[in-house]
Amino acid sequence: METQQARLMDGTDLARRITETGAAAAEQLRERTGVSPCLATVLVGEDPASVTYVRMKQARCAKAGIRSRHVALPASVSTGGLVEAVTALSEDPGVHGILLQHPVGAHIDERAAFEAIAPEKDVDGVTMRSFAAMGFGLPGFVSCTPGGIMRLLDEYGVDLAGKHAVVVGRSPILGKPVGMLLLGRDATVTYCHSRTVDLPSVVREADVLVAAVGRPRFIGGADIKRGAVVIDAGYNPGNVGDVDFGSARRRASLITPVPGGVGPMTVAVLLAQTVEAAERQLARS
Amino acid sequence: METQQARLMDGTDLARRITETGAAAAEQLRERTGVSPCLATVLVGEDPASVTYVRMKQARCAKAGIRSRHVALPASVSTGGLVEAVTALSEDPGVHGILLQHPVGAHIDERAAFEAIAPEKDVDGVTMRSFAAMGFGLPGFVSCTPGGIMRLLDEYGVDLAGKHAVVVGRSPILGKPVGMLLLGRDATVTYCHSRTVDLPSVVREADVLVAAVGRPRFIGGADIKRGAVVIDAGYNPGNVGDVDFGSARRRASLITPVPGGVGPMTVAVLLAQTVEAAERQLARS
Structure with missing residues (x-):
C-alpha cells in the first residue's frame, strides 16, 4: 500500500518572492521620491x-x-x-x-x-484598530503571521468558502486575528484553546487547521482529517512545530513544514507592509 | 412519556432589574453632582x-x-x-x-x-476600539445585544468554560462580538453563517447556541443538542425568533423566548452603560 504524502507549502520560497517584490517597490519609491x-x-x-x-x-x-x-x-x-x-x-x-x-x-x-x-504605521498589525479592521474586513494592516498564513493559503489555491477552519490558540496577534481573517473569507471558524474539551474531536473536523499554541508536536497526525490543509504556526525549541509533522503529512493534502513554512512569511509580510506604509505616507505628503 | 420542557430565560424580568439598578445609580449621581x-x-x-x-x-x-x-x-x-x-x-x-x-x-x-x-461615550459598543476591547478582554463598553446575552447566561448560572458555543451569524454588532465575549469566557467558539456547509451538523454540536441571523424559525428543534442552552437573538416579523421555539423547547435545558428574551436586554444594557459612562465622565471632571 502506498502512503500518500501531503504537498509542502513552501514559505521560504513564497517569502523570498514577496521580499523581492517589496524590494523592487522600495527601490522605485526611492527613485521617485x-x-x-x-x-x-x-x-x-x-x-x-x-x-x-x-x-x-x-x-x-x-x-x-x-x-x-x-x-x-x-x-x-x-x-x-x-x-x-x-x-x-x-x-x-x-x-x-x-x-x-x-x-x-x-x-x-x-x-x-x-x-x-x-x-498608518502599524505594519506589525498589533493595535486594537488593526484587529477590528481584520474582524470587520476593513482596510488596514494585518498581523504579520496571520497575513502570512493567508498568503500561503492563497498561493496554494485553497478555497476557504464554506470550509471548516479550526484555529488552535487565541493570542491577540495570532490565533484571534487569523480566525477573523478566515471568517472574512467565508470559512466556518472554530476557536480552540487550553480550556477546550476533547480537542482531538474538534481537530478531526478541520478542513483547514491552524495550530498556534506553542507546544511541541501537540497535535498528532491521527487527529488530522484526511485531505486537510495543515498550517503549523508553532515554533518550539529544536525547530519543532505544534503539529507532529511526520504523521500529519500522511493525512493532510497540504502542510507547512517547520521550519520553512509559516516562519519566513511573518517577516516577509512585515517588509511588504512597511513598503506599502511608506508608499501611502509619501503619496500624501 | 413525559416531554421535558426547557426552563425559560426571562429577559423581561432581568432587564427590569438592571434598569432599576441603573435608575437608582442615575438618581444617586444626580444627587451627588x-x-x-x-x-x-x-x-x-x-x-x-x-x-x-x-x-x-x-x-x-x-x-x-x-x-x-x-x-x-x-x-x-x-x-x-x-x-x-x-x-x-x-x-x-x-x-x-x-x-x-x-x-x-x-x-x-x-x-x-x-x-x-x-x-468613553460608545455606550452602544459599535466602534472598532470597543470591538477590539471585547476581543482582547480589555475594559470598554460592549455591544448591547452581546452584553445582554452574557448577562442572561450569567443570571442563569451557565458555566461557559470548555463548553462548545456555536454562533450563527457574523454581524459586527452581534455575531462577531458575542463570539469574542464567549471566547473570553473560555468557551470553544464556532462562527457559522450563510456560507457554512451543513449548518445542522454544526448546530448539533452546540452546548450553547446563539442564533443571530434574522431568518424566522431558521433553526429547528431537531438540530438542538439535548440539554443545550439556546439563545435566540433573532427578531423577525410576527414576533418570531430565528429558532423554532416550540420544538427547540423540548430539547434545550434553557431557552430565551421571543419576545421577552434577548430583546429587552439590549436596551437595559444600553441604559446601564449610559449611567456608567456618566459616572466615569463626571468623576473625571
Whole structure:
C-alpha cells in the first residue's frame, strides 16, 4: 500500500518572492521620491531572543532596501517612557512603520504602548484598530503571521468558502486575528484553546487547521482529517512545530513544514507592509 | 412519556432589574453632582422602524432618569455632515453616551460615522476600539445585544468554560462580538453563517447556541443538542425568533423566548452603560 504524502507549502520560497517584490517597490519609491521606506524597531531590555529577532528583521530590511531605525530602551523603562518613545516615532515623518518587539516586561502596560503606534504605521498589525479592521474586513494592516498564513493559503489555491477552519490558540496577534481573517473569507471558524474539551474531536473536523499554541508536536497526525490543509504556526525549541509533522503529512493534502513554512512569511509580510506604509505616507505628503 | 420542557430565560424580568439598578445609580449621581446621565440619539432620515426604536429607547431612558438629546438629520445628509454632528456630541461635556441609530443610508460611510463616537461615550459598543476591547478582554463598553446575552447566561448560572458555543451569524454588532465575549469566557467558539456547509451538523454540536441571523424559525428543534442552552437573538416579523421555539423547547435545558428574551436586554444594557459612562465622565471632571 502506498502512503500518500501531503504537498509542502513552501514559505521560504513564497517569502523570498514577496521580499523581492517589496524590494523592487522600495527601490522605485526611492527613485521617485528620494526616500527609502523606514521601519523603526523598538526593543525594551536585552532579552537574547528578542535581540536576535530584531537584528534578523533589521538585516532582512536592509537587504530589501528598507532602512531601519533602532530605539533601545532599558528594561527599567516605565509605561510612560515607552509610550513617549513610540509616540515620537508615530509623529516622525521619517519613520513609516513601527515594530515594538514583544515582550516589553511585566511592569509595563503593553497595550498602552501598542496603542501609541499610529494606525498608518502599524505594519506589525498589533493595535486594537488593526484587529477590528481584520474582524470587520476593513482596510488596514494585518498581523504579520496571520497575513502570512493567508498568503500561503492563497498561493496554494485553497478555497476557504464554506470550509471548516479550526484555529488552535487565541493570542491577540495570532490565533484571534487569523480566525477573523478566515471568517472574512467565508470559512466556518472554530476557536480552540487550553480550556477546550476533547480537542482531538474538534481537530478531526478541520478542513483547514491552524495550530498556534506553542507546544511541541501537540497535535498528532491521527487527529488530522484526511485531505486537510495543515498550517503549523508553532515554533518550539529544536525547530519543532505544534503539529507532529511526520504523521500529519500522511493525512493532510497540504502542510507547512517547520521550519520553512509559516516562519519566513511573518517577516516577509512585515517588509511588504512597511513598503506599502511608506508608499501611502509619501503619496500624501 | 413525559416531554421535558426547557426552563425559560426571562429577559423581561432581568432587564427590569438592571434598569432599576441603573435608575437608582442615575438618581444617586444626580444627587451627588446635580447632573443626570444624558444619552444622545442620532437618527438619519425617517425610516419608521428606526423612528419607533429610537423613541422606545428615549422613553425607557426617561423612565430611568436618563435625559436624552435627539439629533435628527435629513436622509440626504453627507458622511461629512454626519461625522460632524457625531463629533460635536463626542466633544460636548453635557452628553455622556451616543447612540447612532443604524442604518444611516447607503450613501453614507457608516464606519466613519461610528468611529466619530468617542470611546468613553460608545455606550452602544459599535466602534472598532470597543470591538477590539471585547476581543482582547480589555475594559470598554460592549455591544448591547452581546452584553445582554452574557448577562442572561450569567443570571442563569451557565458555566461557559470548555463548553462548545456555536454562533450563527457574523454581524459586527452581534455575531462577531458575542463570539469574542464567549471566547473570553473560555468557551470553544464556532462562527457559522450563510456560507457554512451543513449548518445542522454544526448546530448539533452546540452546548450553547446563539442564533443571530434574522431568518424566522431558521433553526429547528431537531438540530438542538439535548440539554443545550439556546439563545435566540433573532427578531423577525410576527414576533418570531430565528429558532423554532416550540420544538427547540423540548430539547434545550434553557431557552430565551421571543419576545421577552434577548430583546429587552439590549436596551437595559444600553441604559446601564449610559449611567456608567456618566459616572466615569463626571468623576473625571
